[in-house]
Amino acid sequence: MRAQPGRQPELAGWVAAHRGSLLAATATVTTLVHRGGTSGGGPTERPACCHAVWFPTSGCAWKCAGSQLPEWPEAEKAEKLARGAALKWASGVFYRPEKLEGLGQYRNRETQRNRSIQSRLKSTVQSYLEGVNAGLEQLRSAAQEVQSVCQDLGAARWALLDGADRFQGLQQMRALMAEHVQLASVVQVLPQLFSVHEVFSHTLQLLRGQHLLEAHAELMMMEHLRDDILSQLHLRGLSSAQATVLSYFGGLQELNESLAKQLWDIVGSSLRLVREDPVLFVTAVRIIEREEKIDDTLLLEATFLPPGRPKGWRQKFYHVLQETITGAHFHAARMDAEGPGLARHLTALQKDIVSELRVVKDLMVQCVPAHYNILSVCTATYHQALTSHLQDILREDLDKQALFLLLEWTLRVYHSPEMMGHPDLLPEVDVSALGPLMSPELVDQTERKYVVKVKASVLEWMQRTLEVEFKEWFREEEPETDHQGFFQSALPVIVMQMLNENIQVASLITDSLQQKIYNMALEELEAFLGRSVKPLAPLPILTDPGSHGYLSPPFFSPSSSVSSLHPNTAHREVPASLQAALDRMQKKACQLLLEELLLDLQPLCxxxxxxxxxxxxxxxxxxxxxxxxxxxxxxxxxxxxxxxxxxxxxxxxxxxxxxxxxxxxxxxxxxxxxxxxxxxxxxxxxxxxxxxxxxxxxxxxxxxxxxxxxxxxxxxxxxxxxxxxxxxxxxxxxxxxxxxxxxxxxxxxxxxxxxxxxxxxxxxxxxxxxxxxxxxxxxxxxxxxxxxxxxxxxxxxxxx
Structure with missing residues (x-):
């Protein structure tokens, strides 16, 4: 009888509570094991080699004389604990004489309990013994199977050793078969190989006749044949034979170069061809796209890359187009980018760029695939080439007119409807995303150069004007007067008009340039006031005794020459330094007049x-x-x-x-x-x-x-x-x-x-x-x- 799995925890608890009683049952189980178990639930027979052993709770059991039962070190201690527990329980139950009458009942109850425990123990041990027996049987069967497999492996090993000699013959057969396959492949391509040089000559004639599509088709066929042979050699590790193949197909390089030269000549003349004969340009683009697909396929496989691949003809197309645009407008005309020729050069650039971008937008876009973005590429090329070209021009020592033209053309004309904002180019052409032609730093530097040139011109002009005015002071005629009868001089009006004209011209460019010119004008006006004081001072000379002893303008009033030099302050505040210069001018003029008065009064005083x-x-x-x-x-x-x-x-x-x-x-x-x-x-x-x-x-x-x-x-x-x-x-x-x-x-x-x-x-x-x-x-x-x-x-x- 097997113990139910669900009751094992309960049984374990019970065994722990009745450990003393189990000690006696253990001896009985040991006896049963030595006898090989019993067939029923009745009492066991005494073996001949065993003698009786008395257990306190379960009576006698058998101990074999011929075998040593396992001794438990804790058995004695457990027995003492059991005896002590039993005495304590008995003293608690039978402490009075009248309780002794129920001693038989207690004995019968404990006897039944011991029998139940022994029965459970026998069932549990029997279940475990059956499981151990099944496991032993499985191990025995597995050992037999392993032994059988070892025997089979040994037989297979001997069979493989016996067949090794036969494999040598198969290896030779394999080599012969590979050679046969190669020879068969060579036989298949022999007609094409024999016709290679003939195809080369025919392709060259097609190229000379500008039959580019047919020539490119034969060129691709020859390249495919060569690349297939080289790929086979590469896979079989026959790299030494590749040089022979390349030498045999050496004419392909010459044909490629001849075809490429014609293609780039066509691309270089693309702006003219799309207007006159777009077929040739479209043919060139189709050939470039074929080559680009071949490049993409070879790069995608990445097993074997033939010589000369990838060709990258699409990038070369962009490069040639950019070089054509740059060389046509910005290299040959550099020597004319100074002086009066700069205005003509910028006007020509403006006209040519607008005209060519219109051709690209209306015609060339239809001749190339959409992913070429040909209009954006050409726009960016013109923009970048102009940026570099303007920087080259600015490295020269330009006069103020040239600097003004560059600033005006860069900051105003370039983005105006007259050029990149032309109605025929919008909205496809947008240069706002390409950045400025001149960086803010370069614009500021150019503006400063322009201010320096204008300052030098203003300084020279003012000096000459002041010299002329100084000569006018010593005329024998009375100075001019205005409608109110005040003395007046054209010098202040001329100076202020000239400065104002420069400021107004600068306002056509940027506010920053106008402000720079305005500041320069104030500085020069202040310096001019200082210079104009010097000729006002009388020059001592030797005169007749009746004169004052000084050379003085006969009809000149010193302050009249600067009466209208005060700048227009309706919208701008006069700087303190200029106001101080005006005050100094006023005081100096008054001082000179008073010195004249003093000269006349001194003889009287x-x-x-x-x-x-x-x-x-x-x-x-x-x-x-x-x-x-x-x-x-x-x-x-x-x-x-x-x-x-x-x-x-x-x-x-x-x-x-x-x-x-x-x-x-x-x-x-x-x-x-x-x-x-x-x-x-x-x-x-x-x-x-x-x-x-x-x-x-x-x-x-x-x-x-x-x-x-x-x-x-x-x-x-x-x-x-x-x-x-x-x-x-x-x-x-x-x-x-x-x-x-x-x-x-x-x-x-x-x-x-x-x-x-x-x-x-x-x-x-x-x-x-x-x-x-x-x-x-x-x-x-x-x-x-x-x-x-x-x-x-x-x-x-x-x-x-």
């Missing part, structure tokens, strides 16, 4: 103060006449660079300072009270006359410096010298730039100031130092007082 002047001379009236004459010239000067008001103010300051300087020269000392009175009256009359003159000319009294003459008169008119300290204090407060020397000179002019009063006045000035206000214009600091004269010593000793 030298006559005062004097006794003749005190007696009623017309000296100041003469000064007024000179001033009035200059004031009329000032009124004819146009604003804003040299306004008449500014000149009038500067003239008044010049007159006042010269008048005061004359008084400080220590030429006269009042000898009496009456003479001081005459001096005060004369000072009042002169100052009043001059003030009324300038007021009549339009200069307000608050803007005049003649008030210093009136204040100085008050110092001289003071009757009590002891009050001079207070009067001088008020004078110094009003004119803080007056010095001790100035006051001392004025005190000398009075002629009645004692040394004590003089020291008191000077000490008072020392105790009250003055600080110049920011808005104060110094007048006395510009006047130098002559040093005091040293006494003359006639003999040794103390000077008198």
């Amino acid at each position: 030298l006559q005062l103060p004097s006794r003749k002047w005190l007696s009623g001379s017309q000296l100041v009236s003469s000064m007024c006449e000179v001033i009035d004459k200059y004031a009329k010239d000032f009124s004819r000067v146009r604003k804003p660079l040299s306004p008449a008001q500014l000149l009038l103010m500067e003239s008044e300051f010049l007159v006042a300072s010269q008048y005061l300087r004359a008084l400080m020269q220590k030429k006269m000392v009042c000898k009496s009270k009456e003479e001081r009175g005459q001096l005060c009256d004369r000072l009042l009359q002169d100052a009043t006359q001059l003030r009324e003159l300038f007021c009549g000319l339009g200069l307000d009294r608050s803007q005049q410096s003649l008030e210093a003459v009136f204040a100085l008169r008050e110092l001289i008119c003071l009757k009590d010298p002891t009050l001079l300290s207070l009067e001088v204090l008020g004078f110094v407060t009003k004119y803080p730039d007056v010095s001790d020397e100035h006051i001392s000179t004025l005190l000398d002019l009075r002629g009645d100031v004692s040394k004590e009063v003089r020291h008191m006045v000077l000490d008072m000035m020392t105790q009250h130092p003055q600080v110049l206000p920011e808005s104060y214009r110094p007048i006395f600091s510009t006047i130098l007082v002559p040093p005091p004269e040293l006494p003359l010593c006639l003999r040794k000793g103390k000077c008198a």
Whole structure:
């Protein structure tokens, strides 16, 4: 009876719980194994070689004397544990006498349990023994089969060894068969091989007659024959025979070169042929496509590549076409790309490129396969060739006209409807994806070169114009006047017009070029203002005693020549440097006019103060006449660079300072009270006359410096010298730039100031130092007082 697989875990748990009882059953199983098992469930017979062995739980079992049962090291320990467990259980159950009555029941129950366990053990062991027996039978059968296979292999080995000699004969047969196959192949191609040279001659005649398709068909046939033979030799490892084959088919190379030459000549004349006879061009394209397919097939197989393959004739087609386009327009005409010839050259390029792209778009596209993208290729070729061509031209030293033409043609004409944007080319032709003809860096570099050339031209032109203008200043005629009566010169208008024209011309190209030219114009205008000041300065010469001693334009007003040089600032801010140059020009012009005025006033100023002047001379009236004459010239000067008001103010300051300087020269000392009175009256009359003159000319009294003459008169008119300290204090407060020397000179002019009063006045000035206000214009600091004269010593000793 086999144990059910599903109950094995339960049985294992039970065995673990009743290990003590199993020890006794193990001896019984061992006995059964030694006896070979039992045929039924009854008691076993005692073997003759066995003796009884007593187990505590299962009674006696048999132990064979002739054999050693396996000894379990834990058997004794297990027995002790079982006994201990049994005693503990028995002491717990039978601890009272009345419990002993059920001892028989407990014994019967345990006996039945032991029998059940022994039955299960026997079933389990029997099942395992049957499985082991089946496994042994299978191993025994497998061993027999392996032995049979070994015998068969040995027989086969001996049979193979016996047939080795027969294989040698088969090898010879194989070699003979391969040779036969080769000879059969050679026999098949012998007619073609014998006709190779004849085909070569016929193909060459076809090529000379421009029967290209027929010639190419025979050429392909010969190449196929040669390549097939070479492939067979390559597969059989007969590389030494390939040289002979190549030598025999050597004429193919010459035919290939002759055909290729004709093809490339046709491609080179493609633009003309598609208009006159497109058949020849189409034939060339068909041959190129045949060769391209053969190349693709051979490259795809990749087993054997014949000599000269791949030919790559499609790439050669593109290369020849590009070389034709480049050579026809950009190589032969390089020597004409300078000076006046550049404009004609660019015009010719524009016309030819548009015309040829129209031919490509309308005719050549129909003669080639669509995947050639022939229009895009030609457009890119023209674009790249133009880029390289323009770079070559720019390496030369071009003038400003050539640089302008290149910039205009590159940045405006090239993309305009007159060229690449022509209606006949759109929308198929699109050069926007090809990038600019000139890189931004090259455009900037070219613009800078153009600005340098324009600057040199402007500088030279301005210099010549200024020289002509300078000669005009010394004419004996009065300068031209405008409708308002102001003096005018054509120089500013000409200069500004010339600069403005250059700026407007640059605006036709790019805003960046216009800005560069504008900046250059401002710089040159500033430099021109600086240069124009130099000829304005009078040149000292030797003249007659009645002249001023200087060469001066007879009818020239210095500021009139730059009256209209101010740039148009309606849309642009005048740079600070240019404004400073204009201010310097204005000041210089005013200075020169004032120097002219000073030259006329100096002879008059030298006559005062004097006794003749005190007696009623017309000296100041003469000064007024000179001033009035200059004031009329000032009124004819146009604003804003040299306004008449500014000149009038500067003239008044010049007159006042010269008048005061004359008084400080220590030429006269009042000898009496009456003479001081005459001096005060004369000072009042002169100052009043001059003030009324300038007021009549339009200069307000608050803007005049003649008030210093009136204040100085008050110092001289003071009757009590002891009050001079207070009067001088008020004078110094009003004119803080007056010095001790100035006051001392004025005190000398009075002629009645004692040394004590003089020291008191000077000490008072020392105790009250003055600080110049920011808005104060110094007048006395510009006047130098002559040093005091040293006494003359006639003999040794103390000077008198």
